[in-house]
Amino acid sequence: MGRATWYDADGTKRGEWTEEEDQKLVAYIDEYGVGDWRFLPDKAGLRRCGKSCRLRWLNFLRPGIKKGKFTPQEEQVIINLHSAFGNRWALIAQQMPNRSDNDIKNHWNSCLKKRLKRNGIDPVTHQPVANNLTVETPWFNTECSTSSSATASPSYSSSRSAHLLNKIATGISSRQHCVDRIKNILSDPRTTNIHCHEEEGEELTKDHEKILASGFQEEDFLMWDEEELRRFMEEISVMEFGTTSYDCN
DNA sequence: AAGTGAAGCAACCGCGGCGTT
DNA sequence: CAACGCCGCGGTTGCTTCACT
Numbered sequence: 126m127g128r129a130t131w132y133d134a135d136g137t138k139r140g141e142w143t144e145e146e147d148q149k150l151v152a153y154i155d156e157y158g159v160g161d162w163r164f165l166p167d168k169a170g171l172r173r174c175g176k177s178c179r180l181r182w183l184n185f186l187r188p189g190i191k192k193g194k195f196t197p198q199e200e201q202v203i204i205n206l207h208s209a210f211g212n213r214w215a216l217i218a219q220q221m222p223n224r225s226d227n228d229i230k231n232h233w234n235s236c237l238k239k240r241l242k243r244n245g246i247d248p249v250t251h252q253p254v255a256n257n258l259t260v261e262t263p264w265f266n267t268e269c270s271t272s273s274s275a276t277a278s279p280s281y282s283s284s285r286s287a288h289l290l291n292k293i294a295t296g297i298s299s300r301q302h303c304v305d306r307i308k309n310i311l312s313d314p315r316t317t318n319i320h321c322h323e324e325e326g327e328e329l330t331k332d333h334e335k336i337l338a339s340g341f342q343e344e345d346f347l348m349w350d351e352e353e354l355r356r357f358m359e360e361i362s363v364m365e366f367g368t369t370s371y372d373c374n
Numbered sequence: 375a376a377g378t379g380a381a382g383c384a385a386c387c388g389c390g391g392c393g394t395t
Numbered sequence: 396c397a398a399c400g401c402c403g404c405g406g407t408t409g410c411t412t413c414a415c416t
Contacts, residue, residue: 128385128409139386141410163401179402180385215404227384230405235382378416386408395399 184225191223208251
């Protein structure tokens with residue numbers, strides 16, 4: 126895929142990377158590590174700008190980078206993190222070390238955002254859009270967390286996890302603190318299978334496909350059930366929530 | 375089989391933050 | 396403390412592939 130190749134006025138190559146260029150970049154970084162991107166292209170024998178090399182390395186060539194389809198678990202994590210962080214793709218990518226921020230951003234823009242919209246969720250606020258929201262009732266508090274689940278619609282239920290994270294984030298005083306807590310949550314296999322082995326991931330994907338084949342909608346995977354939400358709450362031990370949306374700035 | 379629009383993805387562009395001078 | 400340059404991030408573009416008519 127990628128873009129057609131062309132050259133800048135100064136002879137810098139643009140567009141799609143060739144295998145030979147990839148090899149040169151990998152060989153150089155293997156030997157010398159990632160250093161000053163400005164001078165790296167020259168030293169590596171590439172007619173590219175440093176920015177382009179950096180992008181290629183981070184999004185495509187670096188070790189451990191995972192390509193291909195996102196699992197339902199990964200999608201759930203992206204949605205939850207997006208509800209807390211917004212479009213801070215680099216921050217979200219920190220919680221998913223085998224995915225690049227570009228990959229996550231692309232998947233969000235091309236797939237998840239549309240799916241949320243179809244489900245009646247505003248992808249910016251992660252709240253139900255006005256004409257799909259029948260009653261704006263508090264769905265959760267620290268004393269009563271189970272009573273409203275029986276009649277919840279899929280979109281309402283889906284938005285609750287987003288709502289939860291937003292409130293959690295509001296209660297957290299600093300950005301680093303926030304990141305650390307979410308890292309802890311995500312590193313717990315009971316909460317998500319994001320760090321599972323490849324085979325397990327494939328197994329989960331198969332399960333996902335089976336469930337879809339039996340009549341569930343893809344959107345159904347965007348929901349956390351009441352038990353998961355309660356566990357999530359217990360783990361992070363946030364006792365007091367503010368009322369405004371999270372903003373790291 | 376050909377045409378067309380949607381989806382997916384790699385890469386570029388511009389801006390803001392931050393370190394250095 | 397202002398000016399400058401580099402890096403990283405987020406938004407956007409452009410190309411390919413796929414699905415549908």
